[in-house]
Structures are given as C-alpha cells and as structure tokens.
Amino acid sequence: MMRRDFMNRGAGIAAATLLVLSFAGSAQAETFAVSIDNFTFAPVEIKAKVGDTVTWTNHDDIPHTIVSAGKFRSKTLDTDNSFSFTFTAAGDYKYFCSLHPHMTGLIKVE
Amino acid sequence: MSHHDHDDHGVSRRKVLECMTWAGTGVLWTISGGVPRSLGLVDAAQAAEKAAPGLTFLQISDSHVGFDKPANPNALGTLEEAIGKINTIPVKPSFMIHTGDISHLSKASEFDDADRIISQAKLDVHYVPGEHDFLDEEVKFYKERYGKGTRGAGWYSFDAGGVHFIGLVNVVDLKAGGLGNLGAEQLEWLEADLKGRSKSTPVVVFAHIPLWTVYPQWGWGTEDGARALDYLKGFGSVTVLNGHIHQVMQKVEGNVTFHTARSTAFPQPAPGTAASPGPMKVEDAKLRSVLGIASVNFKMGDERLAIIDTPLQG
Numbered sequence: 001m002m003r004r005d006f007m008n009r010g011a012g013i014a015a016a017t018l019l020v021l022s023f024a025g026s027a028q029a030e031t032f033a034v035s036i037d038n039f040t041f042a043p044v045e046i047k048a049k050v051g052d053t054v055t056w057t058n059h060d061d062i063p064h065t066i067v068s069a070g071k072f073r074s075k076t077l078d079t080d081n082s083f084s085f086t087f088t089a090a091g092d093y094k095y096f097c098s099l100h101p102h103m104t105g106l107i108k109v110e
Numbered sequence: 111m112s113h114h115d116h117d118d119h120g121v122s123r124r125k126v127l128e129c130m131t132w133a134g135t136g137v138l139w140t141i142s143g144g145v146p147r148s149l150g151l152v153d154a155a156q157a158a159e160k161a162a163p164g165l166t167f168l169q170i171s172d173s174h175v176g177f178d179k180p181a182n183p184n185a186l187g188t189l190e191e192a193i194g195k196i197n198t199i200p201v202k203p204s205f206m207i208h209t210g211d212i213s214h215l216s217k218a219s220e221f222d223d224a225d226r227i228i229s230q231a232k233l234d235v236h237y238v239p240g241e242h243d244f245l246d247e248e249v250k251f252y253k254e255r256y257g258k259g260t261r262g263a264g265w266y267s268f269d270a271g272g273v274h275f276i277g278l279v280n281v282v283d284l285k286a287g288g289l290g291n292l293g294a295e296q297l298e299w300l301e302a303d304l305k306g307r308s309k310s311t312p313v314v315v316f317a318h319i320p321l322w323t324v325y326p327q328w329g330w331g332t333e334d335g336a337r338a339l340d341y342l343k344g345f346g347s348v349t350v351l352n353g354h355i356h357q358v359m360q361k362v363e364g365n366v367t368f369h370t371a372r373s374t375a376f377p378q379p380a381p382g383t384a385a386s387p388g389p390m391k392v393e394d395a396k397l398r399s400v401l402g403i404a405s406v407n408f409k410m411g412d413e414r415l416a417i418i419d420t421p422l423q424g
Contacts, residue, residue, distance in 0.1 A: 038386035039328070061179040061389050063215060063245065069286070076245045078215060079179065096286035099241045102329040104287055 031055060031084075034105065036064050036077075039097075041105035048087055048109050055084040064103065068095040165271030168196060168206040168233070169316070171353030172373035174242065175224040176214035181389030182397060185214070185375035189227050192374045196231045204270060206233045209353035209371060210240025210281070210318030212256075217246070221255055239264050240318040240354060241281040265296050267303050274307065276300065278317035280332045290319030290332035297334065301341050312347040320352040322361060322368050325381035330355050339366060355387070 029051045035042050036058045046054060056066050058077040066074040066083050071093055074083035087093070087109040097103040170192060177185040196206075208228070213220035228235060237256040244252055244263075253264060260266040263279040278300070280290035292300075304313075315321065321338060323331035332338075342348045348366040356378035361368040376389040384390065 039388065040386070060386070061181065063242070067286075075247070076215065094286060098284055099245075100329050101284040101286055101288045102327065 029053070033057065036060055036103075039064075039100055039103055041103060044104075045106045045108065048107055050087060050090055050109060052109070053084055053086040054107055055082050057082040063099065064097045065099055066095055067098045068093045068107075071095075073098075165273060166201065166203045167270075168203050168231075169209060169351055169371050170196075170206060170228075170374055171209040171318075171371040172211040172240065172356055172375055173208070173224055173228075174211055174214040174373065174375035175227075176217060176220035177375050177389075179376075179389060181376035181391045186223055186227065188397075189224070189374045190230075193227055193231050196233075203233060206231060206235045207275075207277070207316050207351065208235055208237045209316055209351060210238050211242040211353065211373075212237065212240070212252075213245075214242055214375075215245050216243055216251055218251060221251055225255070236268070236275065236277060236316075237264075238277040238317055239279055239281055241284075244282065261299060262293075262296055265299065273312045273314055276303065276313065276315045278315060278321075278338065280317050280319045280321070280335070285333070288333045289323070289326060289329055290317075290321075290335070292332060292334050292338055297337050297341075300338055304341050304345075309344050310346055312349070313342060313345050314349045314351065315342070316351040318352065319354045320359075320368065320370055321350050322363075324355060324359060324370070328381065328387040330381065330387070342366065 028049060030048070031053045032046050032048060032055070034046065034054055034056045036056060037060065039060065039062075041056070048054065056074070056077070058064050058079060058081055061079055063076045063078050065076055066072070066085075072085045072095075074085075076099075077083055087107065090109050093107040093109060095105050095107070170189075173189045173192075174185045175189060182188060196203075206228075212224045239252045239256070253260075257264045260277075263282045265277055265279050267274060267276040269275070278292060278296065280292050282291070283293055284291050315338070317332070319332055320330055321332045321335035323335070325331070343365075345365060350366060350368045352368070352370045353373070355370050356373035356376065357370065357380065358372055359368075359370045377392065378387050379390050
C-alpha cells in the first residue's frame with residue numbers, strides 16, 4: 001500500500017511538471033541573442049513576442065550601450081559584457097548605442 | 111609642402127592617407143602673428159626658435175587610460191611616453207589642451223592614472239570630454255575633475271596670447287542614427303560668446319568629435335557643427351582642433367582650418383578601410399611606428415597644410 005501511494009504521488013508530480021513545461025512551451029517565451037561586432041547589431045532586426053527576452057553581447061574592443069528612448073537603457077557594456085531585456089508589451093522598439101549613434105537596431109514585439 | 115613617411119602597411123590605406131597621418135603622441139601648436147602653426151615634437155627645438163615671441167601650446171588627445179586590448183595593452187605607458195616627449199621640449203609651452211577620451215571607461219582609477227601622468231608635464235591643461243569620459247553611473251567624475259568654471263556638460267572659453275579659445279562638448283545627448291551633437295543651449299552660448307568680438311581675433315575651437323563631417327557612416331562628424339561654424343564666419347583666422355578618430359586629418363575651408371589629432375593610445379583605420387572604426391591592431395613591433403610623431407605647419411595664404419610624419423620608432 002505504502003509503496004503504491006508513493007509511486008502514485010511520484011507519477012502525479014511528474015505529470016504536473018510536464019503540464020507546467022508544456023504550458024511554458026505554448027507561451028513560447030524565447031530568448032534571442034543580438035551580437036555586437038564591428039559596431040553593428042546582428043541581427044539588426046528581431047521579431048519577438050510579448051514575454052520574450054533579448055540578450056545583447058558586446059564582442060568589440062570598444063564599449064557600447066543599448067538605449068531605446070523611454071523604454072530601456074543598458075549600462076555601458078565593456079568587451080564581452082551582456083545586457084538582457086524582457087519585453088512585456090507589444091510595439092516597435094527602436095534602439096541605438098548612445099556612444100556611437102550610427103549603430104541602430106529594431107525589436108518588433110507582437 | 112607635404113611630406114609623408116609612413117610605413118606602407120596597405121595600399122588602400124596609403125591612398126586614403128594623402129592628407130593624413132597616423133596616431134602619435136601630441137601636436138605642438140604655436141601661434142605667431144595670430145596664425146596658429148602646428149609642429150611635430152621632434153621639431154620642437156626649431157619651433158621654439160621660430161615661434162620665439164608667439165604663443166605655444168600643445169594638443170594631446172584620446173589617451174583612453176584603462177584600454178588594455180590587443181591594439182595596445184598599455185595605453186597608460188604610451189601616454190607616459192608622450193608626456194616624456196613633451197618634457198624634452200626646450201621652451202616650455204604655455205599650456206596644453208586635451209581633446210577628450212581621457213579615460214576608456216570613466217573609472218575613477220583611470221582618471222587618477224591619467225592625472226598622475228599628465229601632471230608630469232607641469233602645464234595647465236584645458237580639457238573637453240570625449241564620450242568615454244561620461245560612462246560612470248552618475249556621470250559626475252568628468253564634471254567634478256575637469257569641469258570647474260564650465261557651463262552645461264563642460265563648455266567654456268578663455269583668452270590667451272591674443273587668441274580666443276573655445277572648448278565645446280559634442281558627445282552628449284546623441285540622437286539615434288545621428289552624429290556628434292552640440293545642442294541648442296550650447297549653440298546659443300557660443301553665439302553670445304562670439305558676439306561683439308573683433309573679427310581680427312584669432313579663434314581656436316576645440317572639441318572631441320570632429321565638427322566637420324569626416325565620415326558619417328562611422329559617426330565621424332557633428333550634426334549641428336555647421337551652425338557653430340556659421341557663428342565663426344567673418345573671423346579672419348579660425349582653427350578647429352578635434353580628436354576622436356585617432357588619426358591626423360586636415361581640411362581648409364575658407365577662413366577655417368580643421369585638424370584632428372592623433373591618439374596616444376591606439377590607431378583607428380582610415381575611413382572606410384576596415385569593417386568598423388574599432389581599434390586597429392598592428393604588429394607589436396610596429397605599434398610605435400603608427401604612434402609616431404607628426405608635425406603640421408600652416409601659414410596664412412597656403413592652400414594646403416604641410417604634414418611631416420615621424421614615427422616614434424622605425
């Protein structure tokens with residue numbers, strides 16, 4: 001009896017875990033990577049969904065920043081530093097490097 | 111007169127280098143009879159003789175203290191070499207200007223190191239900030255250390271030896287997709303600063319990013335620089351000294367002579383000759399050959415500036 005109860009409980013937990021995982025899966029929360037190389041954001045445009053996260057990583061020997069006016073602003077990213085932002089509202093997020101403003105990018109969030 | 115003595119690292123670069131030199135240590139400026147002339151540090155002795163009764167000052171730029179990447183793992187060391195050169199000038203210059211990017215990441219320790227080395231020149235230093243000097247969290251170190259008596263983000267003017275000097279800031283409030291930026295407040299101040307001034311007064315304007323459009327694809331220019339230059343129309347002698355692009359470039363347009371100084375830290379590529387304006391790595395043995403000294407001479411009436419490059423080594 002005791003053993004069977006334990007087994008059932010174990011199966012129940014496993015099922016619940018699966019359920020949570022599948023819900024998370026259906027929400028499709030993804031993480032996108034934007035690489036900064038040679039004073040360029042790549043990819044320069046990303047199509048994301050609400051709840052998705054974008055992580056920028058600076059591979060240049062010169063610091064950069066990620067700034068979307070009124071939306072988000074990273075600290076200064078030295079070489080190999082990263083910055084992540086999770087988008088909680090739909091919209092077009094134009095962003096740029098406040099040190100090198102010719103560097104621009106766009107995150108389209110649906 | 112024009113003379114180039116570069117190591118020939120690349121054909122395309124050489125081509126673009128028609129009128130420019132590579133990163134070096136500093137430029138010696140001397141003003142004689144109201145006309146600024148710049149001379150290489152090696153020519154300092156001759157310069158001192160020629161310029162005897164005039165005003166002599168130095169320009170250094172882009173020391174990037176804290177930079178330790180492959181293009182120059184010891185930017186503090188090369189700054190120290192530059193100051194060492196300055197200390198060998200037989201006749202003491204009146205003062206020095208620093209056209210920004212004193213530090214690489216605006217750390218207090220970087221500013222401390224820079225001050226420790228630069229103060230060894232025992233000269234008054236007039237600074238303007240580069241974008242690398244405003245990176246601390248509270249954006250206060252530059253203003254605290256170098257901004258006393260300045261307005262806005264750090265602009266000011268002063269007079270020396272009959273010349274009117276104007277230090278401008280074009281590295282704040284940059285707009286997406288744009289270039290360097292002076293902003294309305296600073297332009298208003300500039301207009302007022304120049305108003306009523308005798309047009310025969312020689313004017314030297316210095317700022318970090320070039321005030322003229324060098325290469326917009328890399329952000330090398332100032333969005334509203336033309337407005338500043340409008341206020342300088344009518345003055346007989348205007349010299350604009352900038353840094354930021356880590357190479358010497360010059361242009362004469364009417365009454366205005368534009369000049370960008372070398373970095374004491376690392377060279378950057380000539381416009382369009384590389385994938386990006388990032389630090390240019392050269393062979394270790396060649397670093398000081400691209401950090402060489404350049405001298406620049408110009409006289410009223412000359413159509414072109416005369417440039418003489420002398421590498422530190424090789």
